[in-house]
Amino acid sequence: MKWSSVPPLAPLKAFAAYADTGSVSAAGARLNVSHAAISQHIRQLEGHLNVALVDRSGRQMVLTLEGRALATALLDGFGTIAEAVEALSEQEDQRPLQISCTPSFASCWLMPRLARFREKHGNIDMMIDPNPNLVTLTPGGIDVAIRYGTGGWSGLENRALFPAQLVLVGAPVLFPNKVPRTNADLQKLPWLNELGTNEASLWLERKGLKRDQITSITDAPGNLVLDGLRSGQGIAVVTRLAVAEDIASGRLIILHEENTGASYHLVTRPGLQRPALRAFCRWILDEARKT
16 A cells, blocks of 8 residues: 555545535534634645545535545545444453552452452453563553552553551561561571562661571462461561551561551553543542551
């Protein structure tokens, strides 16, 4: 196809709208422009093609033979485009809402509250991707991500949900005699760390310890780290949000606490959002205000 010979889209749309409605005023109303703009676009199209598309000799403009031929082709073409766009829009609306978050956030915060979302939006299908990695948000893929950090992810919109302090915790069964506080005590204990994250390594660095100085570190998905903590398999650096109930009940003890200034964020692509995504964003922001 020789694209360089195709006239600009605006004049083609204006002429097709005029042919479809029979008047420049009605065409202008369809395209939300003035009737003068429609007339100007038609003249521009005639100049581009060097062909008269309308006969202006009578009291009302009428299509010429060439104008009728072009109008038929344009209306068929624009009709096909409109049908394809409508079909794609319906597919996008029916596609499950895809949410990315860490396994620990999914298990300790999102899943316990998700029933309230389904009560309001029972017709929205969802797919939760419990992934500790920073997943790329792409059209037709992940719609929204819940990320932990200080924000500033390039090319994306993010809204803070709530702050989350880091805590080093462990089950009392690990230290029956005394609670470990010093580096020497901590490095003798088994550690757990969520796969895809480096909270433990960064915490150790800030405390003057290196990963290779620790007796053992087990990397596992976040929800398994939480299970391991509760069963006394090791200590771990996690967000206080993830273990708040365990701390309150005494199942876990805080060994160290640190405010890094980080928060959980709602992250989306910029631009128009489909209805399912808008509904989820409104809901989770409201839930976050209650946290």
